Amino acid sequence: MEFDLFLRYGPALLTGFGVTILCWLVGSFGGLVLGFVLACLYRYGPAPLRWVIYAYVEVIRGTPFMIQLFILYYGGPHFGLLLSPIQAGILSFIVYGSPYFSEIFRSGFNAVPHGQVEAARCVGLSEGRILRRIILPQMLVPITAPLTNFFIILTKETAILSVVTVPELLYETQTMAAETFTFVEPFLVLSLFYWLMVIGTSWVGAKAEARVTRHLRKA
Amino acid sequence: MDETPKDQPIIRISGLCKYFDDFEALRDITLDVNRSEVLCLIGPSGSGKSTLLRCLNFLEAYDGGEVYLEGDLIGWRSAREAPRRPLSSEKLRRQRQHIGMVFQQFNLWPHMTALENVAEALMHVKGLSKSEATTKARAALAKVNLSDKEKNYPANLSGGQQQRVAIARAIAMEPSVMLFDEPTSALDPELVGEVLSVMKEMANEGMTMVVVTHEMGFAAHVADRVAFLEEGRLVACSPPSEIFGREPDDPRVRAFLKTYRERNVV
Ligand SMILES: Nc1ncnc2c1ncn2[C@@H]1O[C@H](COP(=O)(O)OP(=O)(O)OP(=O)(O)O)[C@@H](O)[C@H]1O
Ligand SMILES: [Mg+2]
Numbered sequence: 001m002e003f004d005l006f007l008r009y010g011p012a013l014l015t016g017f018g019v020t021i022l023c024w025l026v027g028s029f030g031g032l033v034l035g036f037v038l039a040c041l042y043r044y045g046p047a048p049l050r051w052v053i054y055a056y057v058e059v060i061r062g063t064p065f066m067i068q069l070f071i072l073y074y075g076g077p078h079f080g081l082l083l084s085p086i087q088a089g090i091l092s093f094i095v096y097g098s099p100y101f102s103e104i105f106r107s108g109f110n111a112v113p114h115g116q117v118e119a120a121r122c123v124g125l126s127e128g129r130i131l132r133r134i135i136l137p138q139m140l141v142p143i144t145a146p147l148t149n150f151f152i153i154l155t156k157e158t159a160i161l162s163v164v165t166v167p168e169l170l171y172e173t174q175t176m177a178a179e180t181f182t183f184v185e186p187f188l189v190l191s192l193f194y195w196l197m198v199i200g201t202s203w204v205g206a207k208a209e210a211r212v213t214r215h216l217r218k219a
Numbered sequence: 220m221d222e223t224p225k226d227q228p229i230i231r232i233s234g235l236c237k238y239f240d241d242f243e244a245l246r247d248i249t250l251d252v253n254r255s256e257v258l259c260l261i262g263p264s265g266s267g268k269s270t271l272l273r274c275l276n277f278l279e280a281y282d283g284g285e286v287y288l289e290g291d292l293i294g295w296r297s298a299r300e301a302p303r304r305p306l307s308s309e310k311l312r313r314q315r316q317h318i319g320m321v322f323q324q325f326n327l328w329p330h331m332t333a334l335e336n337v338a339e340a341l342m343h344v345k346g347l348s349k350s351e352a353t354t355k356a357r358a359a360l361a362k363v364n365l366s367d368k369e370k371n372y373p374a375n376l377s378g379g380q381q382q383r384v385a386i387a388r389a390i391a392m393e394p395s396v397m398l399f400d401e402p403t404s405a406l407d408p409e410l411v412g413e414v415l416s417v418m419k420e421m422a423n424e425g426m427t428m429v430v431v432t433h434e435m436g437f438a439a440h441v442a443d444r445v446a447f448l449e450e451g452r453l454v455a456c457s458p459p460s461e462i463f464g465r466e467p468d469d470p471r472v473r474a475f476l477k478t479y480r481e482r483n484v485v
Contacts, residue, residue: 119326123340
């Protein structure tokens with residue numbers, strides 16, 4: 001292995017890693033928030049809105065991420081939506097992730113026993129408070145693991161952003177490989193970076209899970 | 220809510236009807252509950268006892284008839300409109316504060332300690348400060364003999380203890396009426412007594428209580444009146460001495476109680 005290559009390409013790879021993390025974090029959390037809003041609208045909203053959300057979830061889940069990205073990036077200008085690669089990448093990430101998140105939240109809503117909501121209504125708690133104080137903390141118990149899991153899946157989906165020239169990790173790695181005619185070294189580094197993101201996410205997820213299941217531990 | 224005169228019934232149910240789609244769960248129930256009275260509801264499974272109880276605090280929206288608590292129509296804006304319109308959620312929440320409810324499955328909030336379960340509504344419904352709410356919640360837990368368990372999460376309480384926390388959560392709101400839906404049916408036999416004795420104490424202190432129960436001993440000895448439901452109809456409503464007497468007038472009541480008699484419960 002030629003380690004001086006890493007001295008030359010190190011900064012570019014690190015910048016790529018930074019862009020990957022940026023797109024991943026902003027895109028995933030955006031998708032998480034949008035997914036939660038969709039799940040709430042689905043639960044509390046009127047029937048026509050439910051159909052719209054249902055259709056959105058099915059369409060987005062039923063098409064490949066790369067197609068969604070192409071439509072947004074190349075098709076966007078036709079509708080006056082002129083986006084930089086990174087903007088298009090983040091926005092499509094939000095769109096792509098949201099229905100999966102909303103399905104996770106939907107299952108979480110269903111996992112909270114209805115009797116607890118009734119008990120809360122009986123003492124006069126408002127629906128908003130019930131959502132925040134009774135339903136949310138409890139739905140976190142079954143959904144923290146799937147949420148972590150989906151965040152992990154999304155770390156690697158960022159690689160697809162390279163097809164619209166987002167200067168993220170895979171893009172920089174491919175540049176390095178092409179310019180230096182090396183293959184093993186750049187992709188080893190690439191794997192190492194993804195692996196760092198994955199173990200970081202797992203670690204945070206495990207902490208979060210311990211926190212939200214605190215009350216279930218036997219004294 | 221205005222206090223009705225002391226000799227007026229605190230709850231007035233008249234012509235109450237409830238449908239689940241086409242199924243008639245309650246038919247034309249008329250029944251009053253007096254202040255400080257303990258009324259037990261008994262009857263076969265599926266006869267509509269829970270449904271009746273749940274109409275009283277509008278967990279089920281009743282379709283016909285009226286339910287008044289201290290002169291206030293529960294749940295609907297007016298009984299005379301057709302179709303009826305429900306009260307605003309704000310008003311309904313205010314009505315419900317006067318009606319405590321205890322469920323068969325306790326329904327404690329598992330992510331809150333015993334104390335937090337009791338204090339939650341004191342803070343966020345009654346608007347008490349955290350320290351005021353804590354003081355009140357402690358007093359309610361003391362009433363159900365659970366002062367030493369306030370820091371426990373429900374997962375670390377026995378069934379009987381959980382049910383007593385649920386009772387404390389309800390009485391901390393100082394309701395004018397308490398509803399119980401089979402409060403001891405999910406408990407192991409040796410835990411039933413501790414819950415019933417708390418309920419007896421509440422009855423002695425003059426709490427108005429409507430209790431759905433299969434504990435015929437409790438109904439016989441604590442209730443002022445016992446109402447018998449069958450297929451959504453109120454078949455009998457009399458003092459326990461008449462219901463549980465040697466030969467109840469109504470053959471359906473007789474048949475229902477026969478199985479209990481055979482087990483020597485009454
Ligand atoms: N949400 C509902 N939808 C449809 N039918 C219902 C619903 N709730 C109750 N019922 C029906 O109404 C009838 C009365 O039910 P309810 O729960 O009031 O009976 P119960 O007397 O409390 O019985 P148990 O002693 O088993 O608790 C039953 O036939 C039941 O199947
Ligand atoms: Mg029942």
